[in-house]
Amino acid sequence: MSATSPHTDRILMGPGPGNPYPEVIEAFSRPVMGHLDPEFIVLLDETNDRLRQVFRTQNPLTFPVSATGSAGMEATIVNTVGPGDTIVIGINGVFGERMCDVASRCGADVVRVEAEWGMALDQQELLDAHPSPKVIAVVHAETSTGVRNDVTEIGAGKGDSLLLVDCVTSLGGIPLEIDEWGVDLAYSGTQKCLGVPPGISPVTVSAAAIKRFVDRSPSWYLDFSMIAAYVTGGAARAYHHTAPISMIYALHAGLGVVLNEGLENVHARHQACGDRLQAGLVDRGFELFAEEGHRLPELTAVRIPEERLPDGMSEADVRSVLLERYGIEIGGGLGPVAGKVWRIGCMGHTARQRNVTMLLGALDELMV
């Protein structure tokens, strides 16, 4: 407990991590096993089966990358685009921009398709941007703006291109259909709608994408061809690197919670929390940042009403008071909207109506 805060725990209503499910924290107490232990392999296989259910895919190559969500992004890109390959990237927030950075380091030709922050990308524009890109990449749920970018038309019209989708903030929070939508590569994080602490990154890769892997990924650690020998190796697993055992226990448990509740029920819970939060904010005169019709329930960006900040307090001060007095974390803006928006998450175990009630109540107490 710090000198300033009556809380040693947090209600995590920022852009992630959200609060983990209690069952997930319990899983951390399981005895650690070796990464080649037959019982661990059973648990890993089960984790990957659960991931397939949540991703809604049959892809055999579905597993958690042994690093956080941004490494999932890097992994999907470094295995598919090399020097001279064209990748079309949709950019309407920080994470589309990050994809460009990652892809350009691979020597890829990056074709940018932009939309204003807060607006959704135009799918046709992405399809028209280049006649035959190797990859078209889109962020499904832009954590920096609260915008949902749809990808179904891209999947339907992509032709020979591979469709790569950032599902960090969408997986487990809103409907996502990897196979039905024609998504070839997707990555996610554990610390958003899956209710697991950050640390590993679920990915799924289609057979078509595997056929078009670059010859030799610039990254050894993220080389999917090598990792596949461990992940999908059947009885004889080839050691690649030591798996993050405890984090996989945690993911296994988090996916168990989600599947026990039922994926549709979990989506509905996120939707209901987001709906009530967004209605409550609008009732209080806040303006939602994301375009109507494309608002994520699990991550809400609102414009900060300068005139309603308490006298002499900046928006950062208000966030500090929320953290110190209430133990509630909400997020500030990133990049061009820093200081202009707040980002409020209701993800995983945080997606409970009582948390919405608490935050709206706290804002009522704080704002003028």
Next chain:
Amino acid sequence: MSATSPHTDRILMGPGPGNPYPEVIEAFSRPVMGHLDPEFIVLLDETNDRLRQVFRTQNPLTFPVSATGSAGMEATIVNTVGPGDTIVIGINGVFGERMCDVASRCGADVVRVEAEWGMALDQQELLDAHPSPKVIAVVHAETSTGVRNDVTEIGAGKGDSLLLVDCVTSLGGIPLEIDEWGVDLAYSGTQKCLGVPPGISPVTVSAAAIKRFVDRSPSWYLDFSMIAAYVTGGAARAYHHTAPISMIYALHAGLGVVLNEGLENVHARHQACGDRLQAGLVDRGFELFAEEGHRLPELTAVRIPEERLPDGMSEADVRSVLLERYGIEIGGGLGPVAGKVWRIGCMGHTARQRNVTMLLGALDELMV
């Protein structure tokens, strides 16, 4: 519990993970905080201070990479060698070979200096291999052979070259003096002698190495220049990627155990376990694989005496029986020594005399 095993837990005496300290598992139950939470930043700073004490360095850029030990290897290499840079790499096992793979993917000119598996590298040979390499890289503790490669002469004679050392299996297990020995870059794992589950990779980087970073690392995720803005950013931390919060709690706790016991005492405990294990194996007619004078106490490779395997059982069968009947994991050999050596670890919380007693007793019961 499986049908074949009376154990749901393991005594982890393979090449890692070892058993975690109980205090580490306890730390996993701490409430998750956000990666920009001021209280988390305090904990991260404290973790990095503890790492500096264990690495025996003053390097400000000392922190855990958000991925396992092999990513620590990749991180130190991709930030320092690019196309046309020369790196001299010592190879006497799997992990030196892995360094070559990683460095060649960066486009570096790799100069190989080899020693027979089981023998230590010749430091003068590494110094003489090239007139002015940018980096000289050595594995301090070869997990594939149980050999300790010394690096003090390289540190003293390196001139303008940077000395990069793999400390995955040495950190916390045997004496290591980053600053005194002139080591510029080092990485480790959590799951060996620090008594923490696998998942993140402590690294430390000298001021001289920072000055010679490549312009733009091929990896965004492992870009030290960008990560430094978060890790050593003072009050204003720039978000790079979401830190693996719970794994950092675990590392913080594991380092706390090590420093409370005292680094020298922890080394002595590893040494005493290794000494007794190795003497016990020799007494039983086993032949140690690593060259005398260069044997790691924390990781012992022994030649498998074929004639003493129980009738009709392979060495893998014996390891399976150890696992199923006793709940003890030991490791097989990698690469050219697969099927020829066992690798027995006494690392972290596993480094207790009672575990040596148990394993030697089990071998007495099993071997003919």
